[in-house]
Amino acid sequence: MTTIASTGRTADDARLLRFALKQDAIGSGANGVVYLAAAAIFGEMFGLPAAFLYPIGAFLIAFAAGLLLLASRPAVSRPAVAGVIAVNVAWVVASVELLVAGWFPLTALGTALVIAQAVVVAGFAALQVAGLRRA
Incomplete structure (x- = not known):
């Protein structure tokens, strides 16, 4: 069985974490594509x-790719997930600012x-924290 980085737990223990990372990737990637394709209209x-x-669109696409890569790895890197959570928290703080x-x-x-995105991103961060605790 596949193990999670620095633990003896199985990949099943990381199911919520992988789900949260993939959902974040889908939302981030979709927003990134829309921002790049329709920046003038959306602006x-x-x-x-x-x-x-x-x-912002280019960043979101790169971020989404990184999230998908992280979620697909046999061992989920806890420090990398902590970095993802930090980026999501920074996004929420920047949105409020x-x-x-x-x-x-x-x-x-x-x-x-801006409010809707901050709420959704905060939700992703909360799911990722819960998944990290469970993994």
């Missing part, structure tokens, strides 16, 4: 500059998008 709809959405500091002239739809 106008949400009050975010396209020049801001392009690098973006709203509070008023970095961009967000539309109502843009504000809703």
Whole structure:
């Protein structure tokens, strides 16, 4: 049986963790593709500059690829997962700061998008913490 990095547990113990990483990858990758493909349209709809959405989109696609790789490894690296959780927490904090500091002239739809993404990303982080504890 496959073991989890630095533990004697089976791959079944990491089922929730792998699920959380894969769901995060799907959401991140989908957002990244949309941001790259429709940055100008989304920028106008949400009050975010396209020049801001392009690098965010590229980051999200790379992040998603890393998440898929991490989830597919025979041994899930606990330090790598801790890094993923830290990135997700940083995303939530940056989202709150973006709203509070008023970095961009967000539309109502843009504000809703930032809040929704922060909530979803916080959920991914919580699932990953729970999966890490279980694994």
